[in-house]
Amino acid sequence: MARIFMKGCEAIAESAVRAGCRFFAGYPITPQNEIPEYLSRRMPEVGGVFVQGESEIASVSMVYGAASAGCRSMTSSSSPGIALKSEGVSYCASARVPMVYANISRGGPGVGSIQPAQMDYLQATKASGNGGFEMMVFAPASVQEAADMTYKAFDYADRDRNPVLILCDGVIGTLMEPVELPEMKTSEEVAAIKNSKKPWSCIGHGSDYATRAWIQPGQWSTVTQQQENEKAAALYESWRKNDARAEEYLTEDAEVVITAYGISARVSKTVVDILRARGKKIGLIRPITVHPFPVQSFERLDYSRVKAVLDVEMAIPALMAQDVEKAVGDRAPIHTCLCSGGNIMKKERVLAAAEKLFELVK
Amino acid sequence: MEKIYSRTKGLRADVVGGFCPGCMHSTVMKLIGEVLEEMNLFERAACVLGIGCCGLHMDYMSFDNITSPHGRACAVATGIKRSSPDSLVFTYQGDGDFAAIGLGESMSAANRGENISVIFVNNGIYGMTGGQMAPTTLMGMRASTAPAGRTAKEHGYPMHMCEILNQLTAPAYIERTSCNTPQNTLKTKKAIAKAFQNQLEGKGFSMVEIVTSCPTNWGMDALGALEYINEKMLAEFPLGVIRDAREG
Amino acid sequence: METNLLVAGFGGQGVMVLGKLLSHAACDSGQKNVTFFPSYGAEQRGGTANCYVVISDDAIGVPVGDTMDDLIVMNDPSLNKFIGALKPSGNLFVNSSIVKEEIKRSDISVVKAPVTELSLKLGNPKVLNVIMLGVYVGYTNIVDEAVVEEVIARQLGKNADLIPLNREAFHMGLDIGKERRKA
Structure with missing residues (x-):
């Protein structure tokens, strides 16, 4: 095409x-x-x-x-x-x-x-x-x-x-x-x-209460409201199992793992390439679905190798870092590289932050 | 024996509505059901319910409906009508929904001349939440958030939605009716039918404001509330056709 | 091979169009990767406008970089603001009709073209950006000039009468650029 x-x-x-x-x-x-x-x-x-x-x-x-x-x-x-x-x-x-x-x-x-x-x-x-x-x-x-x-x-x-x-x-x-x-x-x-979608769409179905379409953003009954919440919760749970997506880039032997999404991830990937060319063992986890958060990608990391995780975001304070912390736990320290205010994440900043991490974990 | 009157198919046969004694919501929905039945429109009818006592209808009516976010009924109706033009789409809204929180949506849908019908039930007070002041609360009328009664200095004056909408060029039909007498109730039914017919003919935005009562929050019995409509409400909100593009 | 270009000038000088035409041509040139990023502000007219173009044989990770290989400036404020972003041995393209300030750096190549005057000579001040595009393509040969010419005809061809004018403007620039490259 x-x-x-x-x-x-x-x-x-x-x-x-x-x-x-x-x-x-x-x-x-x-x-x-x-x-x-x-x-x-x-x-x-x-x-x-x-x-x-x-x-x-x-x-x-x-x-x-x-x-x-x-x-x-x-x-x-x-x-x-x-x-x-x-x-x-x-x-x-x-x-x-x-x-x-x-x-x-x-x-x-x-x-x-x-x-x-x-x-x-x-x-x-x-x-x-x-x-x-x-x-x-x-x-x-x-x-x-x-x-x-x-x-x-x-x-x-x-x-x-x-x-x-x-x-x-x-x-x-x-x-x-x-x-x-x-x-x-x-x-x-x-x-x-x-x-x-016709069976449930609100476009006119006649005058039979049993088969009418009823778009209901709330329930009068506390019992049915709880049932609806439970059904929704089961759906959300299924996403965590089946629908979380991430790009894992050169993470297998990585000692430092950058995690970022959107444009920050793209800039970070360039930094991974630069540092790999210098022989540094660095990788990237890029959440493609930020919800469900791709916890599995962090589970797959070899924490006997991973010395630090670098969360890169165009947000101050760091926001995705909260999910990263939950996914990584105490298995590796999490550092951040941040900018905000409409400033676009710079390659040089991420590079400096990553290099500093390699110094720290040496 | 010959059956000369029966409950409209628009209302469920197996439940009794839970509206307060003297409340006119059940009257208005009965009229809507009758009109839809007489015009053979159940197969196409999509009702957009506002928030508040209006929403109670969802369990008593027998045809398609959707509950809109508070005030957004005209926007929701716009979405349904534009994407499903063969449906007969109407909103059913109270004064808080249509004239306070939803004023922007109401005015804008009217100004676009959306081909929808609005049934606007005005009882001058918030019902479900417990008698708070509405944009249509009369001067001096007490409300749970205006314990000394509405004053011009603090609250401004009642909003006349028919007259306000009449400033716009697009609306096809605007009428104010009431259900305080059998005659007026019949006029209301005719007005609803006209609003629906306009939509079928693609005439654009039609609105019927129905002046009703809220005996519970007015602190009156049903008969007292009827008198209050006659003496006070209709003095502030005069009945009649405000706009009819077919006549104009 | 990756080239980072920044184009800057007054709003109304066709800075964005210049960047877009070049990017479209790069897109049409086989499998090259290209990104175009307009910096945007709140003002609709006036003020400064600039855009970043990256053309690369590989995936582009940084569409808005700090260090430029090439810089096109159409006015003095843009020169002052961005001259520091040009890498040593980078190429600076200057609208010398408007830019009067001295260029103090000696570690860069400077290509001057009086594109505002030239556009007036062609009878339409709007084509100054197309002349500058010609200068840039002629000097750098970053994309095939024939592809750029097709893009110009396609993108600016809504008014068919203007196609010959734009073509003439482009070639006028190309000649200047090629001449300077030889020199």
Whole structure:
């Protein structure tokens, strides 16, 4: 397939269309404006719907509605806007409505900075809204991955009847790179996906209470509410076993292991290559799903060799480090290399931090 | 014996609604059920319920429904209608939902001329949460968060949603009705039917504001609440067709 | 082989378009990897604009680096801001119509081209970036000039009347670049 030179945001938007997404609602915020702008042009071409909502809250509510009608649906925003969407995302998770959304994240907290950052890790992986729900969260490190993950995200969302988040830092969202786009689903395939959702979609089923569609983001009965929570918990548990993904790069004999996701991982991988060329035993664990967190990759490390782990994030304080600490335990010390405020992680910083670790563990 | 009246199929036959005595929510949903039945629309009906006492309907009604986040009913309805244009999509919202927390969603959906129908139930108070002040609470009316009654200085004035929406160009139909008398109840049913018919004809945004009571939180019995509607509520919220694009 | 290029200038000088055209051409040139990263600010007009282009035979790990192999500056503030980022023996391309400050570094190659004046000679001040793109491609030969020409026609070809003008502008730059490379 031909390579196209495309921006991360646009690749996400086009992949969504190719995956059969036919409803998008969003609200302007930098640096994700290319997603709604692209889809405002693209959706009409495929018989889909684009709505510029009056707010992030309204936009995610529209997506909740469209997804409840059985349509593959998506919204996107950037950090402060994602915070506003937490209401609708929680409703989707509670009512078990499949939807996909993307966070092209920027500095924070508050309005923060409009430049790239990775400050939303805990929000994305631990509490994207009220009520203790969980979601699969994908973290692309290239435009190609952003495209592929968005495409697959719709399948995961439908499989689990749950929201799926693409956590994409502002670098990957803004970066242009050659990309091979996933295959366009035919209109028959798109219709078939929608039809498969008909039994539960809120579009009209007659007047029989037993067979009507009922999109229920909460339960009056404490008994059924607990049952719903238990069902959801079992689903979340299944992800930890089956769906955690990571790239393990040169970790087998590593004495120092860097761990990072998104653009930080990409920069870190370059540092691994530089140090390997100098004979240093260093590797990288790059979470591809930041939730479920790929604990297994850390389990597979040979801790008789690993002397230190270096957590690299565009976040101050360190956020993913909390999950890394849990995964590594007391088997190796964890150090951090951090930047924030919209500053992009520098190769030189990571290199210096890694070299310092080799000094320390000598 | 010939059966001349029966419960609408829109309501479950096997349960009794749990609304307070004198509450008009059950009246309004009965009217909606009757209209859907008479217009043969159950196969296409998707009801978006607001938060609050509105949400209690979910277990009494027999057709498709979705509970929206508080205030977002018009946005949720937008999503359903745009992606499933053959469905008959309507919201069922109270005054807090439609006119306070959801004001942005309500105004914006109306301004876009979304082809949906809004059933806006205005009883001037928050019901389920226990009688707090609403945007439509009357001047001087007591609420659990305005114990001395609503004052202009502290709370401003009641919001007239029909008149506010009438400032917009897009809406097709705006009417205020009540269920305080049998005649007005019949007018309400006609208004609901018209709002649905407009949607079937693709006319765009229709809204029926129904002035109702909340005897429990008003601290009255059912009859007293009816009198209060007649004397106070309708003085503040006059009934009638505010906009009808077909006539205009 | 990896080349890091930074293009900087005033907003409105077509800095982003220059970077994108080059990147598109690199993308179209077989299996080269290429990244384009626009620095973005809050202002829509004015201010400074810059973008990072990395062209490599291998995977690109750092799309926004600290040290540049090549630097194109279209105005004085950009020169001052980024001259320090250019590696020793790096190439500096200067819009000499606008940049009046002295270039103090002697460990770099400097290619001056009065692209603003040249664009005015062509009758359209907007094509200064296409001239500069020609200078850069002519001097570095980083991508095949024929591929760049195709990209220019495709990307800037919405108005068919402007294709000959842009082609002329590109060739004008190419000639300057090639000339300087020989020198």
